[in-house]
Amino acid sequence: MKKILIIDDCPTILKAFEIKIVETNKNIQILSATTYAQANEIIRQNRGSIYAAIVDLNLPDCTSGKAALLTNSHKIPTIIFTGNNNKDLKSLLSKKDILDYIQKSSPESIQYAVNFITRIIRNNETTAMIVDDSELSRRTFKDDLKKLRINVVEACDAKEALEIIEKSEKQISLVLIDYYMPNMDGIELTKILRKKYKKDSLSIIAISGTEDESVLTEFIKAGANDYLSKPYKFEELNVRIHSNLDILELFQKTKDLANKDFLTGTYNRRYFFDVTKEIIKNNKKDDKSIALFALDIDYFKKINDNYGHAVGDEALKNVKAVLDKTLKSEELVTRFGGEEFCILIENISYEDTEKISEKIRIDFEQSEIKIDDYIVKYTVSMGISYGKMDNIDDALKIADNALYEAKDNGRNQVIIKHI
Numbered sequence: 001m002k003k004i005l006i007i008d009d010c011p012t013i014l015k016a017f018e019i020k021i022v023e024t025n026k027n028i029q030i031l032s033a034t035t036y037a038q039a040n041e042i043i044r045q046n047r048g049s050i051y052a053a054i055v056d057l058n059l060p061d062c063t064s065g066k067a068a069l070l071t072n073s074h075k076i077p078t079i080i081f082t083g084n085n086n087k088d089l090k091s092l093l094s095k096k097d098i099l100d101y102i103q104k105s106s107p108e109s110i111q112y113a114v115n116f117i118t119r120i121i122r123n124n125e126t127t128a129m130i131v132d133d134s135e136l137s138r139r140t141f142k143d144d145l146k147k148l149r150i151n152v153v154e155a156c157d158a159k160e161a162l163e164i165i166e167k168s169e170k171q172i173s174l175v176l177i178d179y180y181m182p183n184m185d186g187i188e189l190t191k192i193l194r195k196k197y198k199k200d201s202l203s204i205i206a207i208s209g210t211e212d213e214s215v216l217t218e219f220i221k222a223g224a225n226d227y228l229s230k231p232y233k234f235e236e237l238n239v240r241i242h243s244n245l246d247i248l249e250l251f252q253k254t255k256d257l258a259n260k261d262f263l264t265g266t267y268n269r270r271y272f273f274d275v276t277k278e279i280i281k282n283n284k285k286d287d288k289s290i291a292l293f294a295l296d297i298d299y300f301k302k303i304n305d306n307y308g309h310a311v312g313d314e315a316l317k318n319v320k321a322v323l324d325k326t327l328k329s330e331e332l333v334t335r336f337g338g339e340e341f342c343i344l345i346e347n348i349s350y351e352d353t354e355k356i357s358e359k360i361r362i363d364f365e366q367s368e369i370k371i372d373d374y375i376v377k378y379t380v381s382m383g384i385s386y387g388k389m390d391n392i393d394d395a396l397k398i399a400d401n402a403l404y405e406a407k408d409n410g411r412n413q414v415i416i417k418h419i
Helices: 011-024 036-045 066-073 087-094 107-125 135-147 158-167 186-196 213-222 234-259 269-285 300-307 309-324 350-366 392-408
Strands: 002-007 028-033 050-055 078-082 098-103 127-131 151-155 172-178 203-208 226-229 290-297 332-337 340-346 369-371 374-376 380-387 414-418
Touching: 002 011, 002 036, 002 066, 011 028, 011 107, 028 036, 036 050, 036 066, 050 066, 050 107, 066 078, 078 107, 098 107, 098 234, 107 234, 127 135, 127 158, 135 151, 135 234, 151 158, 158 172, 158 186, 172 186, 172 234, 186 203, 186 213, 203 213, 203 234, 213 226, 226 234, 234 269, 269 290, 269 332, 269 340, 269 392, 290 300, 290 309, 290 350, 290 392, 300 309, 300 374, 309 332, 309 340, 309 350, 309 369, 309 374, 350 380, 350 414, 380 392, 392 414
Parallel strands: 002 028, 002 050, 050 078, 078 098, 127 151, 127 172, 172 203, 203 226, 380 414
Antiparallel strands: 290 340, 290 380, 332 340, 369 374
């Protein structure tokens, strides 16, 4: 759970922040202080565990700006939220790694601060790569990106950058590319990346100290999303980084609406059939085996009849939560309809198929859902087709037949059939 510290002597503002922030993310704990002394004690009690802070400049028990210097001294990413328009104080604080400076001008300013905090929280799952042959430049960018809670990897040239992207276990969402580099300049690297990654999956920000405006034009033509001149101000970096990440998230939400089941968050049937043809083709070429699971909730009708459809919906949502404990993020989980789901795992041995399926079965057997006064438990049955597949329809028929056999044999079991 992420801890967010809010320091403000106005109880109404504290309450507004608490309501709006928790609305956006349930996994947040709000720590509130109305004085400098309270803030100091909270930081002491939660040393090293406060994720970010929203701080008013003027408090009743300290000089203006002292609370912001307090959070800064503890390396807590800080957003200033104040009615103080002192330009000299703002200039001083801008040198103290303050993330943003927001005027208390309207209710919209509270929403802006909330959006900024939630963006910082989401950044924890974001990885950016800096490609620059200057170690000093890389270090500067890295320090600033880390203030925004973004994970950072570095590359000193285009070759290293391509190797990192190819081998990285984490998805790299954002690449900052310098223009002048040995062997291959940033424009050529941008062209190579754009051949493989579209703008909806990878954002590229060009960086350069050149005054030649044609460089910017060539970068954009090559596929860069944005451009940042060196030297830069942190405020400009902040705006450009978050603007690009927001656009990537918007692309992802659009894809999810088209490809995912609204209730469970798993993929839908249309997406399943779109991608499995290519998966089977590639695995057949590489002579690799595939496991296709048909998974069905046992006695699902009884859950709906006994507890109502709202509880039944929670049981369906729980399927993905249980599967996430065992399956890797890249493995294909699809809601086929009702209480039936399909799982497709590539390049897997028969022994691993047995182990994974049994672990999934036990995970469901031991899982329970707490809803209001109800504690709901249920099991699943699975039928699996395993082997080198020629087409998805035949594999589905075999998996479905194995599932029916598991149901007929008493449920809460797994049956695997070779193709």
